[in-house]
Amino acid sequence: xxxxxKDGLNALRARAELPVTAQEIGTRLDVVRCTESxxxxxxxxxxITSAKGICSSRR
Numbered sequence: 001x002x003x004x005x006k007d008g009l010n011a012l013r014a015r016a017e018l019p020v021t022a023q024e025i026g027t028r029l030d031v032v033r034c035t036e037s038x039x040x041x042x043x044x045x046x047x048i049t050s051a052k053g054i055c056s057s058r059r
Contacts, residue, residue, distance in 0.1 A: 008047035 008044065
């Protein structure tokens with residue numbers, strides 16, 4: 001199953017019930033680790049890694 005970064009961001013927005021930007025995800029990941037299941041945390045970690053890869057590739 002492939003996850004698109006945008007889909008992951010939407011999932012994070014839904015869970016947090018707050019707007020989540022790419023810059024905020026790093027901060028929110030600590031919260032997610034405490035509140036979400038391991039499988040969801042792994043997905044979110046993958047999203048973070050993908051987002052960082054996208055940001056670094058734009059430089």
